[in-house]
Amino acid sequence: MINSGRDHALKGTTTVGVVFKDGVVIAADKRASAGTFIASKMAKKVHPITDKIVFTISGLVADAQVLIKWIQNYVRRISLERERPPLVKEVASLTSVLLHNNFRSLLPFMVHFIIGGIDQFGPHIYFLDHVGSIHEGKYMSTGSGSPVAYGVLESGYHQDLDEKAAISLALRALRSAIKRDAATGDGIDLVVIKDEGYRFFKPKEIEEYLKDLDKVISEG
Amino acid sequence: MFRPEQFAGYDRSTILFSPDGRIIQVEYARKAMQRGTISIGVAASNGVVLLGKRKMDDLILPNKKIFQIDEHVGSVFSGYSADGRYLVSYARERAQVYRFIYNEPVDIEYLGQDIASLMHTYTQFGGARPFGCGLILGGVDLLGPKLIYVDPGGAMMRWVAGAIGYNKERAERYLRDTLKEVDLSKLDIRDAIVMGLAALILASPQDLKPVEIELGFIKSGEKFVIKTADLEDIKPLYEEAKTKASEWAKKAGEESMEEGSEEEEGMV
Numbered sequence: 001m002i003n004s005g006r007d008h009a010l011k012g013t014t015t016v017g018v019v020f021k022d023g024v025v026i027a028a029d030k031r032a033s034a035g036t037f038i039a040s041k042m043a044k045k046v047h048p049i050t051d052k053i054v055f056t057i058s059g060l061v062a063d064a065q066v067l068i069k070w071i072q073n074y075v076r077r078i079s080l081e082r083e084r085p086p087l088v089k090e091v092a093s094l095t096s097v098l099l100h101n102n103f104r105s106l107l108p109f110m111v112h113f114i115i116g117g118i119d120q121f122g123p124h125i126y127f128l129d130h131v132g133s134i135h136e137g138k139y140m141s142t143g144s145g146s147p148v149a150y151g152v153l154e155s156g157y158h159q160d161l162d163e164k165a166a167i168s169l170a171l172r173a174l175r176s177a178i179k180r181d182a183a184t185g186d187g188i189d190l191v192v193i194k195d196e197g198y199r200f201f202k203p204k205e206i207e208e209y210l211k212d213l214d215k216v217i218s219e220g
Numbered sequence: 221m222f223r224p225e226q227f228a229g230y231d232r233s234t235i236l237f238s239p240d241g242r243i244i245q246v247e248y249a250r251k252a253m254q255r256g257t258i259s260i261g262v263a264a265s266n267g268v269v270l271l272g273k274r275k276m277d278d279l280i281l282p283n284k285k286i287f288q289i290d291e292h293v294g295s296v297f298s299g300y301s302a303d304g305r306y307l308v309s310y311a312r313e314r315a316q317v318y319r320f321i322y323n324e325p326v327d328i329e330y331l332g333q334d335i336a337s338l339m340h341t342y343t344q345f346g347g348a349r350p351f352g353c354g355l356i357l358g359g360v361d362l363l364g365p366k367l368i369y370v371d372p373g374g375a376m377m378r379w380v381a382g383a384i385g386y387n388k389e390r391a392e393r394y395l396r397d398t399l400k401e402v403d404l405s406k407l408d409i410r411d412a413i414v415m416g417l418a419a420l421i422l423a424s425p426q427d428l429k430p431v432e433i434e435l436g437f438i439k440s441g442e443k444f445v446i447k448t449a450d451l452e453d454i455k456p457l458y459e460e461a462k463t464k465a466s467e468w469a470k471k472a473g474e475e476s477m478e479e480g481s482e483e484e485e486g487m488v
Contacts, residue, residue, distance in 0.1 A: 082327045084363055093323035120362070 010112075012183035014145030015045060015056035016173045017114040017125040018157065019138045020166035023194035024116040024123045027170040028056045029145070029178060031186040041186040049075050050085050051197040053117030058143035059130065060110040067109055071095055088117040088124040092134050100132030112142040118193050139169075145177030145184035152176050163192065171209050235346045245350060246343050249299075249372035252352035256298035256487040257285070258385035258423050261356040262395070262416045263367035267409035268358035269437040271416040272296045273385075273424055274448075275488050276432055285488060286436035286446045290315040292325045292359045294436040294444045298385030299353025299372070301488035307355050307370075311335055328359045332368035332376045340374025354384045360440050380404060381412075383419060391419035394468055409439050410457070417449065417461035422469065430458050 015028040032043035047055045047068045055071070057064035074094060079085055086094075092115050102109055113128040127140040139157050141149040152173040161169065167190070177184045190201040190209075230236050231244035238244055257273040272285035287295050287308045295311060297304035314334050318326035335355060342348045350372050356379075357368040367379040381399060383391035398415050413435065420433060433449035449458045 078322075081333065082330045084327070086322075087324060087362075090322040090324050094321055097321050 010144045010146075011059070013045065013058035013143030014149050014174055014177035014181060014184040015058055015114055015142045016149050016153070016170045017056065017116045017127075017140045018153070018161070018166045018170045019116075019123050019125050020161040020163055022123065023118055023163060023166075023192055024054075024125060025163075025166045025170045026054050026056055026114065026116045026191040026193070027174045028058075028189050029174060029184045029186060030189060031184060032061060033183045036182075038186070043186075044189070046189045046191050046200075047072075048191075048198055049091060049115075050079065050117070052085065052119065052193055052195075053088055053091055053115065054191055054193055054198050056114040056116075056142065058112050063109040064111040064113075067095070067098065067111060070098060085119070087119045087121065088115060088126065089119075089121075091115060091117070092126040092128065092136075095128055096132040096134050098132075099128065099130065103131045114140050114142055116193060118195060123193070141173065143177075143184065145174075145181035148177040148180045149173040163194075167192065168209055168213060171206070172213055175210070175213065233346060234343045234348065234350060243343060243373070246373040249350035249352050250354070252487075253299035253354040253372055253384055254386065254388065256300070256353065256385045258383055258388055258391060258420060259285070259296040259298045259354075259356055260381075260383045260391055260395075260416045260419050260423075261296070261358050261367045261369070261379060262381040262412040262419075263358070263365050263379065264407045264409040264412035265405050266365065267360060267412070267437060267439040267442075268365045268367050269409065269413045269416050269435060270294055270296045270356060270358045271420050271433065271435045272298075273420060273428070274432050274434050282431055282434075282448075283488065285434040288436070288444055288446060289331070289357070289359075290319075290325060291443045292361060292438060293328055293331065293357055294359060294438065294446065295355055295357050296436070297353045297355045297488070298388075299351070299487060301353075303351045304353040304355065304488060307335055307339070307351065307353070310338060311355075311357070325361060327361050327363070328357055328366040328368055329361075329363075329376075329378065332357050332370055336370045336374050336376040338374075339370060339372060343373055356382070356384065358436070358438065359444060360438050365438075365440065381415070383423065387423040391423040393472075394419045394422050394465070397468065397472070409437060413437060413454075414457050414461045414464065417458055418465040418468070421461055421465040430455065433458070 012033040018025045028045035030043050032040035045057050108130050115126040125140050127135045139153045156169045190206050230238035234245045260271040262269050274282045274285045276282040289311045315326045339351050343350050355370045369377045369379050381395045430449035436446040438444040
């Protein structure tokens with residue numbers, strides 16, 4: 001069952017998260033696949049939980065969407081009761097408990113998450129798998145295209161990335177996955193989270209970045 | 221039946237309001253709290269201190285008064301010790317459940333609200349008896365130092381400083397007078413301890429021994445610790461508090477505490 005969960009979670013999608021000095025970049029493709037059939041070309045894989053914490057989903061879409069609703073629910077309630085927004089670490093821990101409870105009792109949620117956000121302790125990225133394990137990292141990727149994306153991230157990441165460099169690294173990783181993974185494609189969602197909150201980039205802005213990337217690639 | 225006639229039976233249950241809108245059983249519960257030995261809390265800018273008078277005499281060894289809830293929170297209560305201990309164990313459990321789910325120490329105000337909800341349910345159902353004690357929580361969380369009071373009726377309040385239990389009026393008079401002359405945003409934990417000790421000394425009979433005073437405090441960034449006033453490091457603060465207390469008593473023209481107390485068996 002553990003393996004079937006992993007297989008499901010790796011069947012489509014590429015999502016990427018990168019930490020930079022004062023924020024987090026999150027990027028995901030928009031293709032939802034069912035075997036070789038493309039079920040959607042405009043799937044929403046980046047889900048804000050608070051104005052400073054964002055989830056990406058990959059795996060079984062229904063599972064992921066339901067779990068996102070649960071978490072939004074919990075987080076809204078707990079934020080009201082405590083009169084402070086949650087830490088990224090707290091949301092990761094909560095998600096892990098929900099995932100693991102279901103893994104132990106019912107069927108596991110067949111989803112992998114990246115949780116990216118910023119709190120009073122700085123920017124953070126967590127990866128959560130379908131059984132509930134938590135890994136913190138400076139850059140993370142999920143989905144079937146993640147091996148391709150990781151190749152780019154591994155070679156391109158360094159400690160003192162600024163916002164622009166982090167964005168182009170995330171986009172470069174995602175673009176490689178789009179080109180080499182059949183279940184990844186149909187455009188890119190890009191979000192940057194900084195102290196003032198998250199911001200979805202408009203398609204035009206993303207195109208600008210991609211133009212620059214093309215130059216880099218052709219010149220290189 | 222032995223009860224004040226003017227309540228005409230409205231004090232017999234928590235599910236009945238009296239015609240003037242009171243739940244008289246809850247007021248009795250508050251009275252039970254005020255018969256317990258005194259508990260005091262003071263919030264500083266860089267920490268919180270809790271103090272309490274321990275129950276002891278020739279036959280009773282000094283009993284615990286301050287209870288640790290988690291690494292960063294402590295509590296002290298006045299009233300029925302059996303009721304208070306139940307609240308302490310409930311609070312400890314809730315603090316750990318929070319850690320399990322969120323991987324983070326519990327928010328103190330949130331914990332207070334949780335305990336308040338429990339106490340509130342005991343004022344709403346027939347056959348239930350309200351808790352005969354009030355609880356003070358003190359600790360430091362992500363939002364800073366917090367001092368929280370939970371009432372037997374299930375209300376929760378944030379305090380700068382305060383007291384519950386026997387003779388709390390006198391302690392609160394002292395705290396009010398002293399806090400008037402203090403800049404709260406600069407109040408150091410050491411001064412808060414002295415202030416609390418002085419309030420406790422003022423509210424106690426003259427033959428109070430340092431060993432009867434238990435105090436728990438937490439400094440920002442450190443863990444909650446519990447000590448008694450006869451310890452080496454607290455003794456100087458105790459002596460300082462003693463002089464401050466007598467100075468205040470002279471200035472206020474108040475006699476020192478009279479002997480004899482109304483504290484009762486089973487009350488802490």
